[in-house]
Amino acid sequence: MSSNRSTISRIPELSNSESHSTAPSVSKPQKSCKLSIILCIASTVAFLLLLAAVILFFSFSSASPSQALSGNSTTTTTTTTFAPPRHGQNETEQELVFVQIMFRHGARAPGHLKAEHEKHFPRGASQLTDRGFKNSFLMGRYLKKRYVDAGFLNARMNPKEMYWRSRQLDRCLSTAATVGAGMFETGKNKHVQVSIMSREKKDRLLASFGSRCREAHQRILEEKCSETDTNGSNDVYDDNYTYYTCLGRNHSLFNQIPLEDSDTFINLHRNDVPLPPLIEENIKTIHSEYLIVRNFQNGVGESADPRLVKIRFGPLADALLGNLEIAWDEHINGKQTVKFKAYSTQDWIVGGTLEAFGLLHHLQKVVGPEEEPGFNSMIVMELWKKKDKPFVKLLYKQEEVILEGHEMMDLTGIVPNCGKSECPLEKFTRCCDKYRIREKDRSRTFLNQSLTRRHVSMSEEKYDFIWNVFLNCWFVGFFVGIWLSPILNDKFGRKVGFVLGNVTAFLASVLQCLSIFSFCPELLIVSRFVTSICMAVTYQSCILFLQECSPTHLRGNFSFLSEISYSFMTMVGSFLGQDYILGGHVFWLCFFVVPFCLFFTLALFILPETPKFLLISRNAEEEAMKAVKFYHGKQIDGKRVLEDIRKESQCESEESSSTWRKTKELFTEGHLRMALILSVSALQNTIGLWALLLSSTFFLENANVESEVAQWSTTAMSLAYVSGTVTGGIIIEKVGRRTLLLSFTFLNNISLLAFVFFAKIRLLIDPMKYGCLASLIIYGYTYGTGVGPISWFISSELVPQKHRSIAQSVGYAINTLMVVVSTFTVLPLYSVIGSYAFVILYSIPSFISMLILFCYLPETKGREIHEIVNELRSK
Structure with missing residues (x-):
């Protein structure tokens, strides 16, 4: 879920408490002024880090950069016969901690039976045969010897230490039940059945993908094979022959028999059913040609396509790796209950999983190009502890029949990132970053652990509900905070609003750590909601503080510090969130900011209120003079500064007004209404950043940019963003607001249109796809240089002090609503019309706002607020 400042990502700058001079004097700040500025700038660091932790804990694109996947591993495939050590073994030796297996169902009948074949399959189409039951039971016996007889699993079958899940197909359910019986049935322990979990609908793990993924899959296939037309089709496999011809295959055999019947012929052959001579003589050809089409559809084998593998098998790979991480975390914390997980599924899912783990290509080289997971093939992942360190073994059973002394293939050394038969857990879980769908993996792990401790099972619906509540409570809280801000800032002062927001944020950060430590998702949601409220208050207080403390000739430079610190700390947060830093330790990632929050919150108490609020709102001239001396130094002409402030106060009525009346005046007073329109127009240009920044990988992969390159796009955009803010901060007072x-908003829009152009032209000239990446980088730079920073503080320079806070709130509230609409619209619209979605959602509204700004926005550089307000009055 992406958002802009007014929702999620703006929070860090809310704490930018740099204090600066208010005087219009051109004299340089003295030492005390510099010290004050340093203290103010320092106070922002804590909450920039706080927000980075909050966002990264459940980040949408927060996945670590993919590790290089090598297909040229020199490690040879070995076999293994070692038995798991029994409980009570010396801790310095290896100990089995957790096992998960995935197997294909046993031998089955064809999916479509002709009348002459029904006698061979009395249970009906697609059902397990006698051979399928027998070999599944033998596989269970093999697992019994390996894990039950060795003492790893309770021989009496304890359901709480196991989890069995099956695809919602009869043959998969029957296989799972038979394997379980083979593991636990004994002379004394008869008629036992393992508990098998399955779902008929919305099974996103072991079944077909959801509608959005199906549409993406269809688009990719249509892109690769333009003859394909899957519109209105419920199955991407409906038109096998079209894919076959698209691949340039034209074997004459399929002029005599339908390609669609290949699966039936293959199953009949495997079950030793007599076939016509033509079929019998060419069964290997039928098998190989059919496998080519199916691999193309799934994006595996010789037709490997990372996009398809991610769509089809990314969630499952993520779940398998997440299981290992959860098991180890529970083990070291003494909370482990589930020790064994089993998944019963189909050949294409087992094959796709092998592809995701970088193993299918190796098996096809070793076993043969026609290698595919046969009946009762099985993947085994074992998590071991050796000298208190976790490592993983990945084993594979290729054969259908298990004989005495069977040995599995040890493929651990072939897994990318491993290179040896004992792969450290940290390296193993980074093997498949290019395929893992990890937008919510840390949150899923946390929620899984939390509910497991309460003996509550996690369903997809339950997870989605909690996840959506967690994400969207931010919008509600931030919107509440927007309207709370003018009440605090106008009634109690900018400093009170700033301090109160920071104190609350500190408490929320502590609450967040407690929620993780105590595995309480409800507490985490509360802490996020509280944080969103106080961040809305703190951000607006920060802008008001900077604007009202800085000298006129440096007001733009100091206002830019907010954007510079924010963009920089976003990069710091991204760095801390990497798996090899603190990304794998969620509690410490969140706790990292707590001491900084406390220290810099306390630092805010030494700063005086802003001179403008003291003089205009409280009529406290003596205190205002002290504030000017504090921020500008003792040598400044304080009387001159206060005189200019009084001129600003003359731009508005001296009688006090309620928040409601000031809001009404924004729409009824001409110059205030114009200021609001200009503010909203400027903020319109900021809406696209976070959708583009956080979803850049998705957009680039849709433009056929390699996943390894696309996954670094967010980092590249962040670097460009930081560079832009530094550039803008240097030139703002030289060039003018x-x-x-206007110039960088124009360039910003051109870069967006360039993305659309390159996304379309790459269909004709593929290397042009890299223009999409260049466009996004330029977009980040131009946004940081002028678009973002100025848009967020320009409203404070267009209205007098009395209406400044409420003008901010109304502008930010409108912007928040537009962000919500854009955020929930961009991906669905992009799925329908592609990159043209950027034109509709961002470019056209932005060009309209540019026209308004060009016609009516006054230059505010080096000018007092009363001069700017009077100019707006004259218009």
């Missing part, structure tokens, strides 16, 4: 905002 109006010139900088």
Whole structure:
């Protein structure tokens, strides 16, 4: 879920408490002024880090960069016969901690039976045969010897230490039940049945993908094979022959027999059913040609396509790796209950999993190009502890029949990132970053652990509900905070609003750590909601503080510090969130910011209130003079500064007004209404950043950019963003707000249109796809240089002090609503019309806002607020 400042990502700058001079004097700040500025800038660091932790804990694109996947491993495939050590073994030796297996169902009848074949399959089409039951039971006996007889699993079958899940197909359910019986049935322990979990609908793990993934799958196949037309089709496999011809295959055999019947012929042959001579003589050809089409559809084998593998098998790979991480975490914390997980499924899912783990290509080289997971083939992942360190073994059973002394293939050394038969857990779980769908993996792990401790099972619906509540409570809280801000800032002062927001944020950060430590998702949601409220208050207080403390000739430079610190700390947060830093230790990632929050919150108490609030709102001239001396130094002409402030106060009525009345005046007073329109127009240009930044990998992969390159796009955009803010901070007082905002907004839009152009032209010239990446980088730079920073503080320079806070709130509230609409619209719209979605959602509204700004926005550089307000009055 992406959002802009007014929702999620703006929070870090809310704490930018740099204090600066208010005086219009051109004299340089003295030492005390510099010290004050340093203290103010320092106070922002804690909450920038806080937000980075909050966002990264459940980040949408927060996945670590993919590790290099090598297909040229020199490690040879070995076999293994070692038995798991029994409980009570010396801790310095290896101990089996957790096992998960995935197997294909046993031998089955064809899916479509002709009348002459029904006698061979009395149970009906697609059902397990006698051979399928027998070999599944033998596989269970093999697992019994390996894990039950060795003492790893309770011989009496304890359901709480196991989890069995099956695809919702009869043959998969029957296989799972038979394997379980083989593991636990004994002379004394008869008629036992393992508990098998399955779902008929919305099974996203062991079944077909959801509608959105199906549409993406169809688009990719249509892109690769333009003759394909899957519109209105319920199955991407409906038109096998079209794919076959698209691949340039034209074997004459399929002029005599239908390609669609290949699966039936293969199953009949495997079950030793007599076939016509033509079929019998060419069964290997039928098998190989059919496998080519199916591999193309799944994006595996010789037709490997990372996009298809991610769509089809990414969630399952993520679940398998997540199981290992959860098991180890529970083990070291003494909370482990589930020790064994089993998944019963189909050949294409087993094959896709092998592809995701970088193993299918190796098996096809070793076993043969026609290798596919046969009946009762099985993947085994074992998590071991050796000298208190976790490592993983990945084993594979290729054969259908298990004989005495059977040995599995040890493929651990072939797994990318491993290179040896004992792969450290940390390296193993990074093997498949290019395929893992990890937008919510840390949250899923946390929720899984939390509910497991309460003996509550996690369903997809339950997870989605909690996840959506967690994400969307931010919008509600931030919107509440927007309207709370003017009440605090106008009634109690900018400092009180700033301090109160920071104190609350500190408490929320502590609450967040407690929620993780105590495995309480409800507490985490509460802490996020509280944080969103206080961040809305703190951000607006920060802008008001910077604007009202800084000298006129440096007001733009100091206002830019907010954006510079925010963009930089976003990069710091991204760095801390990497798996090899703190990304794998969620509690410490969140706790990292707590001491900083406390220290810099306390630092805010030494800062005086802003001179403008003291003089205009409280009529406290003496205190205002002290504030000017504090921020500008003792040598500044304080009387001159206060005189300019009084001129600003003359731009508005001296009688006090309620928040409601000031809101009404924004729409009824001409100059205030114009200021609001200009503010909203400027903020319109900021809406696209976070959708593009956090979803850049998705957009680039849709433009056929390699996953390894696309996954670094967010980092590249962040670097460009930081560089842009530094550039803008240097030139803002030389170029001016109006010139900088309009010119870089124009360039920002051109870069967006360039993305659309390159996304379309790459269909004709594939290397042009890299223009999409260049466009996004330029977009980040131009946004940081002028678009983002100026848009967020320009409203404070267009209205007098009395209406400044409420003008901010109304502008930010409208912007928040637009962000919500854009955020929930961009991906669905992009799925329908592609990159043209950017034109509709971002470019066209932005060009309209540019026209308004060009016609009516005054230059505010080096000018007092009363001069700017009077100019707006004259318009």
